[in-house]
Amino acid sequence: MSERRLETLKGFYRNYVKPFYEKAHKAKKKGKLVAWVASTFPVEILLAMGIIPVWPENYASLCAARRVSVPLCELAERRGFSKDICSYARCVLGSLFDGEDLPEGGIPKPDILVASTCACDTHLKWFQVASRIFKKPLLLLDVPYNVESASRENLPNHYLQHYVSQLEDLVSLLEKQSGIRLDEDRLGKTLELSNRTSELWLKIQNNRKNIPAPMGAREAFSAVYFMLCIPGTEQAVDFYERLCDELVQRVKQGAGVAENEKYRLVWDNLPLWFDLRIFQYLENLGAVVVAETFSHVWAGSLDSSKPYESLARKHLSNMANCTIERRIELIASLVKNFRANGVILPTNWGCRMMTIGETIVKKKIREMTGISSLILDVDSTDWRNYDEYGVKTKLETFLKTLE
Amino acid sequence: MELLELFRPLISADNKFIREWKSRNKPVLGYACSYTPEEIVYAGGILPIRVLGSFEPPKLADIYLPVNVCSFAKSCLDRALKEEYSLLDGYVVSNSCDNQNKIYDLWRHCTAIPRTYFINTPHSITENALKFFCKELERFKEWLMNSFKSEISEENLKNAIETFNENRRLLRQLYELRKPNPPLVSGSEALEIVLSSMMIPKNEHNKLLHELLDGIERREDLPKEGERLLVSGTVMSNSKILRLIEGVGGCVVADDLCTGSRYFWDLVKENGEPMTTITERYLRKIPCPFMYSSEERFKHVREMVKLFDVEGVLIFSLKSCDVYSFDAPLLAEELRENEGLPVLCLEWEHTLSGIAQLRTRIEAFIEMLEE
Ligand code: SF4
Ligand code: SF4
Numbered sequence: 038m039s040e041r042r043l044e045t046l047k048g049f050y051r052n053y054v055k056p057f058y059e060k061a062h063k064a065k066k067k068g069k070l071v072a073w074v075a076s077t078f079p080v081e082i083l084l085a086m087g088i089i090p091v092w093p094e095n096y097a098s099l100c101a102a103r104r105v106s107v108p109l110c111e112l113a114e115r116r117g118f119s120k121d122i123c124s125y126a127r128c129v130l131g132s133l134f135d136g137e138d139l140p141e142g143g144i145p146k147p148d149i150l151v152a153s154t155c156a157c158d159t160h161l162k163w164f165q166v167a168s169r170i171f172k173k174p175l176l177l178l179d180v181p182y183n184v185e186s187a188s189r190e191n192l193p194n195h196y197l198q199h200y201v202s203q204l205e206d207l208v209s210l211l212e213k214q215s216g217i218r219l220d221e222d223r224l225g226k227t228l229e230l231s232n233r234t235s236e237l238w239l240k241i242q243n244n245r246k247n248i249p250a251p252m253g254a255r256e257a258f259s260a261v262y263f264m265l266c267i268p269g270t271e272q273a274v275d276f277y278e279r280l281c282d283e284l285v286q287r288v289k290q291g292a293g294v295a296e297n298e299k300y301r302l303v304w305d306n307l308p309l310w311f312d313l314r315i316f317q318y319l320e321n322l323g324a325v326v327v328a329e330t331f332s333h334v335w336a337g338s339l340d341s342s343k344p345y346e347s348l349a350r351k352h353l354s355n356m357a358n359c360t361i362e363r364r365i366e367l368i369a370s371l372v373k374n375f376r377a378n379g380v381i382l383p384t385n386w387g388c389r390m391m392t393i394g395e396t397i398v399k400k401k402i403r404e405m406t407g408i409s410s411l412i413l414d415v416d417s418t419d420w421r422n423y424d425e426y427g428v429k430t431k432l433e434t435f436l437k438t439l440e
Numbered sequence: 441m442e443l444l445e446l447f448r449p450l451i452s453a454d455n456k457f458i459r460e461w462k463s464r465n466k467p468v469l470g471y472a473c474s475y476t477p478e479e480i481v482y483a484g485g486i487l488p489i490r491v492l493g494s495f496e497p498p499k500l501a502d503i504y505l506p507v508n509v510c511s512f513a514k515s516c517l518d519r520a521l522k523e524e525y526s527l528l529d530g531y532v533v534s535n536s537c538d539n540q541n542k543i544y545d546l547w548r549h550c551t552a553i554p555r556t557y558f559i560n561t562p563h564s565i566t567e568n569a570l571k572f573f574c575k576e577l578e579r580f581k582e583w584l585m586n587s588f589k590s591e592i593s594e595e596n597l598k599n600a601i602e603t604f605n606e607n608r609r610l611l612r613q614l615y616e617l618r619k620p621n622p623p624l625v626s627g628s629e630a631l632e633i634v635l636s637s638m639m640i641p642k643n644e645h646n647k648l649l650h651e652l653l654d655g656i657e658r659r660e661d662l663p664k665e666g667e668r669l670l671v672s673g674t675v676m677s678n679s680k681i682l683r684l685i686e687g688v689g690g691c692v693v694a695d696d697l698c699t700g701s702r703y704f705w706d707l708v709k710e711n712g713e714p715m716t717t718i719t720e721r722y723l724r725k726i727p728c729p730f731m732y733s734s735e736e737r738f739k740h741v742r743e744m745v746k747l748f749d750v751e752g753v754l755i756f757s758l759k760s761c762d763v764y765s766f767d768a769p770l771l772a773e774e775l776r777e778n779e780g781l782p783v784l785c786l787e788w789e790h791t792l793s794g795i796a797q798l799r800t801r802i803e804a805f806i807e808m809l810e811e
Contacts, residue, residue: 117769162766184558199572361545393542
């Protein structure tokens with residue numbers, strides 16, 4: 038099995054994630070400005086200003102992978118936060134109530150928090166709570182819900198205007214807070230790197246169209262880290278170049294991630310961060326996840342001559358900010374382009390965005406592509422209700438129906 | 441008091457006023473959230489009514505929705521699927537919470553409602569947000585005029601504002617009656633009156649309120665004295681819970697509910713361009729928990745506590761209501777620490793499953809207060 042693992046991804050956590058937290062802690066100590074960022078905020082702005090972004094969501098997934106998220110969630114619950122809210126939020130809030138023995142020493146404390154309302158209420162509310170706890174300001178980007186599911190090109194003007202004028206105000210506030218001016222050239226360069234990151238990421242994805250697929254979901258959910266957290270950096274570009282080369286090689290050799298690829302799956306939403314081995318389990322059954330919606334919503338090119346507007350276009354049309362039609366359209370196109378024969382729709386207990394509407398998605402995908410979907414009621418970070426045996430049985434039974 | 445009995449039947453979606461309205465071939469528009477600017481609807485000769493849930497367990501909505509979804513929003517959908525809202529000529533959602541936004545997809549795909557509309561309510565209260573919201577409300581007005589072939593003139597808007605403001609002033613007077621001990625109206629009666637104001641034409645409601653307020657001083661069957669409580673939460677679709685509290689010795693004298701004080705507390709400015717003043721009123725009203733930030737709402741609760749001489753607070757979080765659930769512990773902490781008030785935090789389901797346990801906890805809390 039070991040030769041199936043991708044070379045580029047070996048030691049991913051040790052080589053990339055851990056040093057990221059170490060560097061952030063160090064920078065904080067040196068008095069650099071640290072910002073807590075919610076994933077749908079246009080991070081390029083912060084990167085271009087030399088503000089250190091840290092990602093509570095990433096931290097929660099990391100805690101889950103290290104199997105410490107549940108005790109942290111429990112800490113938040115003891116403080117009165119409901120068990121029914123997003124486990125990312127519970128996990129991170131829990132980590133604020135007890136600083137002992139946290140993975141990577143916890144998230145560096147913020148000097149400022151930035152969030153957008155793009156994906157969910159949780160970002161807004163969770164960051165509001167954290168802002169109150171740290172007594173640090175929260176800058177909010179209020180993003181109109183894209184209720185027409187309009188594409189990047191067809192967004193209503195006043196949506197764009199609202200986004201852009203807020204972003205302008207926000208930059209002035211950030212400049213005041215940090216004493217750093219946002220340099221247009223540097224923003225342009227960051228956007229170009231961000232574009233390059235996203236092009237490479239899509240190229241990486243395209244390799245997975247190949248039969249057998251050279252990369253599965255486990256690798257993708259690790260590697261997407263660059264795309265998600267630090268897209269406008271040399272490090273991201275460099276890493277994706279290497280990953281892409283390796284995949285091209287693999288495709289040439291006809292090497293698949295599963296020994297005997299029989300089923301090709303599309304995975305919606307998040308994985309079970311605390312049990313990523315489930316993907317190996319699937320691969321052992323000959324089922325490879327060839328595409329994740331999650332891997333496809335962050336990419337997209339930005340026009341460095343119109344930085345704010347293109348950031349607005351990108352985020353306003355993010356699937357999470359759209360009606361169900363956008364999700365259906367994306368999944369259907371992934372099914373077609375990646376030649377998939379099944380779709381897995383995991384929900385996420387505390388996430389309405391991922392939970393509501395799955396029944397319609399399932400029905401429409403069937404109508405549009407003839408392919409079946411399996412809805413899995415799970416949680417990405419909190420394993421207390423996780424019935425491993427039950428989930429595996431469901432997956433296995435589902436695969437049988439695909440034959 | 442007999443007059444008080446008149447309001448409860450009006451909370452239903454097929455009350456006599458709605459039937460009468462429909463019999464004149466005038467449209468009825470259901471709305472999901474207290475951020476819907478009803479004045480604009482009413483000015484177009486369209487009756488806005490609030491879509492409320494029932495306390496029955498959902499049947500049809502369960503086919504589409506799992507358990508980890510706001511049971512209020514789910515119940516509203518369930519009623520629509522059961523065609524209990526078949527009299528609606530349309531349904532409007534405001535960008536309030538994820539539950540509403542995502543369930544909107546199901547309203548569009550699965551119910552027989554003839555038309556739906558989504559108002560993009562901002563989540564922040566800034567100059568940018570005002571500009572954006574104003575534009576959104578203009579679009580909403582256009583949609584109303586086109587869909588219902590109605591004319592919404594400036595004059596109609598001004599009249600609507602007057603009628604609605606009058607209703608708000610009267611409801612404020614009603615709340616004044618809760619200040620004495622014992623209060624002249626109970627919490628459950630007050631809630632029924634506010635709820636009914638969302639379900640019938642406001643001018644009719646004003647008449648009823650005038651009559652009530654004129655006669656109430658002579659009321660003999662006064663509500664029972666008890667521990668003076670404030671109830672905070674999102675929606676309550678009827679008065680069952682407040683009756684339960686009153687049944688175990690509580691006396692609900694104030695609220696922070698989106699079907700209570702948050703619905704009518706703020707007035708629209710009467711001089712000025714109506715679309716602008718409406719926009720300002722709705723964006724700057726006592727914020728619901730989905731707005732950034734909650735501090736203004738907490739302030740409203742603290743003020744109410746003082747105005748109404750409150751001795752304890754009950755915080756009702758609907759399960760899976762994210763926006764309120766994040767606020768609940770903060771509000772509780774603030775009231776305990778800064779106001780020295782006893783607070784009880786409760787999670788509940790709109791179906792009232794687990795009501796026996798709720799009752800026990802509320803009873804114990806009230807006993808504790810009495811000591
Ligand atoms: S998991 Fe869902 S609720 Fe949680 S942060 Fe992500 S989008 Fe928001
Ligand atoms: S109770 Fe909460 S979740 Fe339910 S509709 Fe209201 S704000 Fe949304």
